[in-house]
Amino acid sequence: MNGTTVKKFTLTEFFGRIYALVGMGVGVSAIVSFLMLTVFQENMQNMVSGSTVPLLIAWVAEIALVVWLSRASIRESGLALPGFFAYSALNGFTLSFTLAYYDVGSIAQAFLVAAIMFFAMAAFGVRTKRDLSAMGKALRAALIGLIIAIVVNIFLGSSMINLGLSVISVLIFSGLIAYENQLIIRVYQQNNGDVREGWAIAMALSLYLDFINLFISILRLTSRD
Numbered sequence: 001m002n003g004t005t006v007k008k009f010t011l012t013e014f015f016g017r018i019y020a021l022v023g024m025g026v027g028v029s030a031i032v033s034f035l036m037l038t039v040f041q042e043n044m045q046n047m048v049s050g051s052t053v054p055l056l057i058a059w060v061a062e063i064a065l066v067v068w069l070s071r072a073s074i075r076e077s078g079l080a081l082p083g084f085f086a087y088s089a090l091n092g093f094t095l096s097f098t099l100a101y102y103d104v105g106s107i108a109q110a111f112l113v114a115a116i117m118f119f120a121m122a123a124f125g126v127r128t129k130r131d132l133s134a135m136g137k138a139l140r141a142a143l144i145g146l147i148i149a150i151v152v153n154i155f156l157g158s159s160m161i162n163l164g165l166s167v168i169s170v171l172i173f174s175g176l177i178a179y180e181n182q183l184i185i186r187v188y189q190q191n192n193g194d195v196r197e198g199w200a201i202a203m204a205l206s207l208y209l210d211f212i213n214l215f216i217s218i219l220r221l222t223s224r225d
Contacts (some may be wrong), residue, residue, distance in 0.1 A: 002031065007195060009188075011178075014188050014195055015184060017197075017200045018184060018204045019074070019204075020199050021149070021201060021204035021208075025084060025085070025204065028085055028088040028092060029088045029091050029212070032089050032092030032093055033092045033095050033096040036092070036093060036097075037099060042135045044100065047097075049204035058093060058094050059088065059094055061220065062090050062094055063093060065083065065086065065090065066087055070202060070205065072198075073201040073202040074202055076196055077198075078202045079143040080198060084201055091212065095212070102219060106219065106222065107219065109222060110218045110219035110223070113218050113222070114211060114215035117170075117177075117218075118177055118214060122181045125177065125180070125181030126182065128182070129188070131182075132179045133179075136176065136179035137178065139175045140176075142168075143172055143176075146169060149161070150165055153165065163221075169214075169216075170214060173211075173214040173217065176206075176210050177210045177211075180203065180210065181207075184201070186202070187199060
């Protein structure tokens with residue numbers, strides 16, 4: 001195999017590795033977004049006022065990369081880790097076009113609220129004795145419906161629907177954070193602690209996406225006129 005070897009982690013070390021990756025991924029995205037909104041602000045404005053093709057290409061590449069990365073991490077590909085950081089950077093790039101519509105105070109407030117909610121739901125997922133598997137499956141199904149509704153509303157342009165979708169997004173991603181933290185424990189126990197690096201990357205990617213989407217949803221809710 002071309003991936004990393006099996007390494008014996010304690011559960012605390014496994015969580016630590018996953019959350020270190022999540023933190024680094026969010027950090028990379030934040031740095032890229034900051035650079036786009038400051039150093040490359042003029043380039044952003046030219047892209048917004050000009051052709052939208054480059055941005056559309058970036059969005060398509062982002063979707064393709066996350067699909068590939070989900071599979072590559074489970075296969076223990078040696079490209080999974082650099083792929084994770086490449087995705088974080090690309091997501092920071094596309095995210096900057098959304099953040100450009102908000103002031104720094106609103107962004108900071110939404111980030112703080114999202115971080116508090118993230119760790120609160122993570123703690124709930126780790127500590128609860130209730131099996132969240134059924135909830136996780138339901139939330140993933142609801143996420144597909146949410147994505148479809150968001151695409152439809154792009155054409156409808158309804159502010160009320162957008163508000164409702166933002167509320168639903170907060171609920172879905174909060175629940176997924178709890179479920180996926182419990183899933184970390186289940187995966188560790190099922191493998192008797194013999195967890196590969198790929199598992200850490202795959203789970204870090206899921207939690208990274210949960211946090212980013214939770215943050216954006218809260219930003220849209222708290223910054224409404």
